[in-house]
Amino acid sequence: MSEEQKQHKEAIAALLHQAGEAHLATHQETNGDDPDWPIWYAGYLLENGFEALLDAKLLRSDLIYLLVLVDKQQKIEAPGAQWERYYADFFVTRYLK
Template sequence: MEDKINTLADLFREVGHAHHQAFVAVNGADPDWPLWYADYLLDKLPAHIGQALNREQTADLLLRLHQAHSSAAPTSDWADYYARRLLQA
């Protein structure tokens, strides 16, 4: 299970880096980041979580994970937190 968590966390880090590069002029700031991330992850995420989600479902999931991370464990690594929450649900 730990390998799956690490692999999924790496995917989240990859999308975070790609997003930051795409929005480097504004230091990664993007109020619509869940949709951008969803587009990036749409064809990659199902292999990791065992189900296909559409763009809106993926964006909603990411936003809920962000909110949970911000309130429950804001000092922890966000990518690891997201991966653990998804795979241990």
């Protein structure tokens, strides 16, 4: 992984962490439980520069799909991993070559 990819990965992980905290804050009454979380996250990420970090144009529906995919993948491959870093690696691998 190049130095540029590493920097993007760190920035993406930070944005994902920020999204997680914002999601928890908006869903305090359910302790963050939200069956539609990918929809909320996709909107938040797109509004906060996710596309620029990936240097990609993403449809909201595509990002929702990818968030569901990476969530399922992480639960199978690395259930104890820090989700933000796992997700960041998932996106960097697919978009920043």
